[in-house]
Amino acid sequence: MLELVNRGYVYRATPISQEVETYLRQCFGARRKMYNLHVAHLYHYLEKSNYQAGDPLPSLKKMDMPTVSEFKKQCINEDNVAYLYLVDAFASNEAKQNFNKAITAFNKIANKKQYKKSALKRQKTLGVEPTFRDLKGMPKFHSRKGNKASYTTFNQNGNIYMEDGIIYLPSAQKSSVKAVGLKLHTHRPLPQGSKIKNVTVTMNIKGQFGVSICVEFPKEITSIGTPIRILGLDYSQSHFFVDSEGKKANYPQYYRKMKERLAKEQRVLARRIKGSNRWEEQRLVVSRLQTKVANQRKDWIHKKAYALANRYDMVVVEDLDLRVIGQNKHYAKNQQDNGFGNFRLYIKYKLEQQGKYFVKAPKNFASTQLCSTCGHKNTALKGNVDVREWECPSCGAHHDRDRNSAFNLKQYGERYTKDEILPKIVGA
Ligand SMILES: [Zn+2]
Structure with a gap:
């Protein structure tokens, strides 16, 4: 089946003239x-x-x-x-x-x-x-000295286009800059038949520009039919996830490893005079470390998602609200470190590209509380995250909390296959 696929492409880029650079900086401004x-x-x-504090805005x-x-x-x-x-x-x-x-x-x-x-x-x-x-979360003034500046512009009647490796963006009617071009440092071309939907221009604190181009293009996707290899993934605070085969993801704690060094460099930064040359220098050091952690994290998540999407036909996850978990103060740091939300997105899109299935079990599916052996619902586990192992009061089966949960998700996927996917394949 020919489907329209959306995808983002990120390139380093250089404004084609000083005038254009000034214009882009004004857009950020x-x-x-x-x-x-x-x-x-x-x-x-x-x-x-x-x-009064406590009131909504x-x-x-x-x-x-x-x-x-x-x-x-x-x-x-x-x-x-x-x-x-x-x-x-x-x-x-x-x-x-x-x-x-x-x-x-x-x-x-x-x-x-x-x-x-x-x-x-x-x-x-x-x-x-x-x-x-x-107050935490109160909207605050954005400083010019922020880490990254950006703005997004949308394609209207073809006013964003590519020509000879340069991307041209719309200008304002009253602006004297007519051709807002950025030369792309291309490492891979856009797919055949791509339509540009929008472009985000960014500038990092070193003053380097980049563009993220969101395109839509037709792609032939063939469904694999009935999924055979099904995997349940249970989100886990300490291991990132535990799967229905009992394997732990063992996410490397990049942020924690870097924490000491980062804290040291930040202390150096705090001692220097704000705005001085040496302060600017140190700010780059800190920002480089932060970027490094972010990149390591992203890289690992991509690789993991890629490997699972190749190995399995269907991946089942819980539909949990990760933002709520992130707000819990005991978990906040770990959650930031984890990026499970992004992982779900990546794996979804990598599976769908191959005509495979990504399934989210609904919020009311009590994957943690159900006994994967007999189906008994053990409500004593509700909200009690400290219980790592338990015995089913109904059938006596001994469970590891995370693995049992992942197994329930797998079973949900099997039922989903029977109820949702098989009838469609047979009916077609
Ligand atoms: Zn049981």
């Missing part, structure tokens, strides 16, 4: 400026309305948030930010969307009234009372 205007309005409103309408074009009009009077009219409009709109997301994310944890560690420390040592600005 516009996005940041627009975001900060939203934050400033929010803070102003919260101060005025006597906001009001809707944009309630706080009378100006629209993006109203903000732009306000800014045109300040000479230095007239560029909001001279850059890609998507950059400004993206800022508003991000601000909305930040509000939604904050409202999910607003009732916890958690303050940032630094604010609590200040309270202890200097006696400064924390304010709403110090």
Whole structure:
């Protein structure tokens, strides 16, 4: 079957002229400026309305948030930010969307009234009372000195295109820059018949540019038919996952290994004068270490997903809310280190590319509590994560918690095959 597949391609890239580079930096700046205007309005409103920690943030309408074009009009009077009219409009709109997301994310944890560690420390040592600005997750001003700048622009009527290894992006009507081109350091071409959907331009703290091109292209995918080799994967805090064959993923703890070195370099950074040459130098050292951990992590996850997708016809996972686990303070660090969410995404797409199956067992499927031998539901296990091994009160089978859970997921996949996949194959 011919299917439309979406995929992202990431390239290093160089702006074709100084003018283009300036334009792109202005796009990043516009996005940041627009975001900060939203934050400033929010803070102003919260101060005025006597906001209390624990309350959710009001809707944009309630706080009378100006629209993006109203903000732009306000800014045109300040000479230095007239560029909001001279850059890609998507950059400004993206800022508003991000601000909305930040509000939604904050409202999910607003009732916890958690303050940032630094604010609590200040309270202890200097006696400064924390304010709403110090609440964890509160939208905050984006600094120009952030780690990475980016903006995303979308293809409309072919205004994004490739020519001779250069990608051309749309400019703004009022801008003097007409051809926004970036030369790609191509290492692999885009697939045949690709349509570019959107492009994200990024710049790292070293000032190097990159583009991530999202394309859609037709691909012939043949279903493998009935899945034979089925694997259940149970998410595990300590091992990343345990599979239905009892194997542990044994995820290397990259972040933990690097922690000491990173802490040392960060201490050096903290001692240097902010903004000085030596500070800038050290900032690069810290950022390189962080990038290294992120890359190691990504690389491992990709390889693991690739290996499993090749070996099995169907992979079954739980539909668990990883964000909730990440918010639990005992687990937070490990969760960050893990990237199980990304792993699920990669394996899904690698399986589907081969006409294989990725199945998420529904949230109400109690994979942990069911006895994989007799099907008895042992509700005593609910929420009790310390029990690593248990005996089924009904049939007496002895279970390793994670392996039993993975096995239940595998069985779910087998039932799914019978109920959902076989009827379709037979019926076709
Ligand atoms: Zn049992």
